[in-house]
Amino acid sequence: MKFKATPYHSDLLKDNDRLSAFFEAIEEYGGNTELAYDLGCGSGILSYxxxxxxxxxxxxxxxxxxxNCAKENLTPFENIEVVNSDVLDYNFTEKADLIVCEMLDTALVDEEEVPVLNHARKFLKPDGKIIPQGVINTVELVSLERHYVHWDEGVNYDVLSDSVVYSEFDFLDExxxxxxxxxxxxxxxDGELNGLKITTFTKLxxxxxxGPLPMLNPPLLIPLEEKQIKVNxxxxxKLKYxxxxxxxxxxxQYY
Ligand SMILES: C[S@@+](CC[C@H](N)C(=O)[O-])C[C@H]1O[C@@H](n2cnc3c(N)ncnc32)[C@H](O)[C@@H]1O
Incomplete structure (x- = not known):
């Protein structure tokens, strides 16, 4: 099936690993199947x-x-209703068996996954599920070339530590x-420390x-004050956002 999409959503559609992961998670879903919400449906591919x-x-x-693209793409499917609305303003009237919400980005800082799920979770049945189910965030010490917050999209940096898990979220929880x-x-x-690298793993x-994929959570690089460090x-x-x-x-900042 050919999907009409905006340039951004076309790039999402070209990331085969991202699509296969969501396809597999939806195929493996084994709960009740009366109603699903696809929040932030984009081109509509996950609704499909x-x-x-x-x-x-x-x-x-x-x-x-x-x-408009999703509406056109999903016209042949009589069981799909496409709505143009901010999820935060949408008048939910029924509780769903499944919420699919892919407003993901590294550390969930830049997209609305958390506020949207905090709002929509009350419209999930008690035994309902969410895809993705949650995320795991890790951090490493790095030496960066660029001294502003940026994503790891073909940039150079040196890693100066192991990766440490610093937080984990289950989307069923507030x-x-x-x-x-x-x-x-x-x-x-030993090295010149001047940044942190955050990597987010998505639990479908x-x-x-x-792990990070081209169109799913490229690692985030955050500058720190420069400091010469030694092994061990x-x-x-202190990291805040x-x-x-x-x-x-x-x-x-250092503490
Ligand atoms: C990462 S894209 C994913 C789209 C879709 N899953 C796909 O594969 O094409 C996230 C989508 O959520 C939409 N979005 C972000 N915040 C929203 C909100 N508050 N209410 C409804 N949609 C939202 C964006 O416009 C974007 O299309």
Whole structure:
């Protein structure tokens, strides 16, 4: 099936590993199949995956151009209703068996996954499920070339530590969007420390975890004040940000 999409959603459609991961998670879903919500449906591709499984799918998209594409793509499917709305303003009237919400980005800082799920979770049945199910965030010490917050999209940097898990979220739980963590990371070589690298792993379901993919959570690089470090030094950094409030909310400093 050929999908009409905006340039951004076309790039999403070209990331085969991203699509296969979501396809597999939806195929493996084993709960009730009366109603599913696809929140932020974009081109509608995930609603299309849901269409053979659920009696009814409500697909909500805030962006008018993307909504128009999804509406056209999903016209042949009588069990899908496509709605042009901000999820936060949508008048939910029924509880769903499954919520699919892919407003993901590294550390969930720049997209609205957390505020949207905190709002929509009350419209999930008690035994309902969410895809993806959650995320795991890791951090490493790095030496960066660029001294501003940026994504790892073909840039150079040196890694100066092992990767440390600093937070994990289950999307079925209410999530506090305010993140404040005291990191304590051991350097594994000498070097010029001036940044952190955050990597987010997406838990699609109990058995499927995907690492960063070209169009799914490229690692985030965050500058720190420059510091010469030696192997085995314990580096203490306070990391703060607000999930859903953008990369401008990120603060990282030594403590
Ligand atoms: C990463 S894209 C994923 C789209 C879709 N899953 C796909 O594969 O094409 C996230 C989508 O969520 C939409 N979105 C973001 N915030 C939203 C909100 N508050 N309400 C509805 N849609 C939203 C964006 O416009 C975007 O199309």
């Amino acid at each position: 995956f849901l269409s053979g499984k659920f009696d009814e799918i409500i697909s909500i998209e805030i962006d008018k151009k993307s909504f 999530i506090d969007p305010y993140v404040e963590v005291d990191l304590s990371i051991k350097a594994d070589c 379901n109990d058995s499927l975890i995907v 030094d314990l580096i203490k950094v 607000i999930m859903g409030n953008g990369i401008e909310s990120i603060q990282a």
